[in-house]
Amino acid sequence: MRFVIRLSLISLVALIVVCIYAGTTSAQPAPQRDGSFLKNRLEQDDVNDDGKVSRDEFSGPAPMFQRLDRDGDGEIEIKEVVKIMSMRSPANNRKANARIPSDLEIKRDVVFGKGGDRDLTMHLVFPTKKTDQPLPAYVWVHGGGWQSGSKEGGVNQVSRMVAEGFVGATIEYRLTGEAPFPAQIEDCKCAIRFLRAHAKEYGIDPERIAVAGSSAGGHLVALLGTSGDVKELEGSGGWPDQSSRVQAVVDLYGPSDLATFVTTEGFEAHNRTGSPESKLLGGGEVIGNKEGIRRVNPITYIDDQDPPFLILHGTKDPVVPMNQSQALHDALGTAGVETKLKLIPGAKHGGREFSTPEINDLIMSFLKKQLPVPK
Known part of the structure; x- marks a missing residue:
């Protein structure tokens, strides 16, 4: 009853x-x-x-x-x-693809490589209107503290970009319950290499690949942006002859420097064993694991060859302190990398403030400037 x-x-x-x-x-x-x-x-x-x-x-x-x-x-x-x-x-x-707008097509669960001993998959979203010219790609990496979440919600995230002339992809990666860092970035890099290897098949321009993600996904796309072709993070998931470099990054409130993160007032609990950040590093308290902190930090790998960044963060974020985006933005600028930081007054960790017409237009304008869509 x-x-x-x-x-x-x-x-x-x-x-x-x-x-x-x-x-x-x-x-x-x-x-x-x-x-x-x-x-x-x-x-x-x-x-x-x-x-x-x-x-x-x-x-x-x-x-x-x-x-x-x-x-x-x-x-x-x-x-x-x-x-x-x-x-x-x-x-x-x-079927879930019944919810996809009529002007878009979706190819689900495409195997793009190996994560350990299992297959990794992505969903690909295409405009139904075909063109003879290759299109830029927009790749979404989900959040969830590196320990939860899936590629499913990314279909909605990429659909608007696909309607504007991109090929969309939303990818899975191994979560920390399966394997600690660097498994997560290895899988993301494998996805980029796969798209580049299959660019002709999917109508993608291999020199115009943008990545975007929120929270833990924001951290991973930032790392994709700064660690292109860094051998220690490439992994062995497949397509080793291809580059993992990307040409534009949209980072929504992602962590960067965990040492600063877990010592920021109000965020000290993230230092504890069992926190998402601890699990990412393989366990134990975060502070004291200097090498782990260095390896996961996108700032570690910055050089002047990195792609343009658009970084968004809420000024009242209770999950990831605003200083994480500020530090990344400052380091990119110091290295001469094109970067824009948009702080959203009063916004927290996600929420409707990140999907207003103003923010949507900001993201779209950034992507179209960096990766022009064929007319």
Whole structure:
């Protein structure tokens, strides 16, 4: 009986949220009442792609957040909500690519290399309008503290860029529960090498590859930008004859210097054993692991050959201190690398402030300037 009541409550709340998200009224039918619409909107709200939606990320009204936050921990578990919704309607099993805009095509779970002894995959998103000229690529790397998240939410992240003339890719990488650093950057570099090796097949210009990511994904794309072809981070996942260099980086509130991070007032808990940063380094307290801190820091590898950076960070970020983006920006500038730091007043760790028209236009303008799209 308790399960039935909970299921009915979630279903009812989900229907209300769907109506609010979609702007429907009582005189209009609610779209996709099976829950797929709700899942899609929650994934869009999940700015840092960690599989959860925080209060700051949620774009619906506060009462609805409280209803969907079943355990009251301040986060909506997308997977759990979708699991419950799927029990009430088999229609939720429709292929995910049904949610892709009609002017885009998706190729799912393309194997791009090996992470240890298993396959690594990516989703590729293409414009349906074909062109004889190769297109720039836009690669999304998900966040989640290097320990959670997946490539799924990245489809929404790349779709807008694909509609503007890019080929999109959203990639997986080994999480810290499977392997510590440098597994994560090795897998990201393997994905770049794969795209370069298959550029002709996918209509990509191999000299125009941009990367973007948020939080832990922001750290990894920054590292891709500064450590192109650094042998100690390349790994052996495949395509060794190709370069892992990229031509533009969009870093959304990613960590950089962990020594500064975990000693910043209010962030000291990140130094402890078991923190995401500790797991990235293989365990133990962060401070004291000088070599590990050096290896994971994008600033370590900066030189004047690095690509242009666009860095965005909220001034009230409670998860990654703003000084992480400031330090990276300053180091890039000192080395003569083109860099722009956009601090968003009052913004926290993700949230709607990072998807305003102003920020979307800023990112699009940056990418089109660095990687012109064919007319």
